[in-house]
Amino acid sequence: MNNDDLQLLVSKSMPFGKYQGRLFADLPGYYLAWFARKGFPPGETGRLLALMHEIDHNGLRHLLDPLRGS
Template structure:
């Protein structure tokens, strides 16, 4: 099940707030890093929800949904 449109729009414009990948868009985080979080446990709250969704999008090859939003294609 895909998240709602507003969540995807927020996700498309959210950057990692800390760590090695600070200021990188969440969708642009390396796959191994997202997989590591999946094994370790995602943070609580909205950031964790977003990282969990990034994991699902990457696993299912759906990153293009977020990239299209970033480019302004929201249909």
């Protein structure tokens, strides 16, 4: 994880799939868990999905709230 990844979670949208266009930070936990079981895609998208899964799994979504809208 680099310093900009948390900001990307609240500003970048999912590029494909059922939740295309939704912010990474707003993806539902079951969707993130599905990727964790099946495998994250390569590249930045996979890195952000894995990070968001860790945040969600550990109940830390609230830590992203101050970053929204900035």
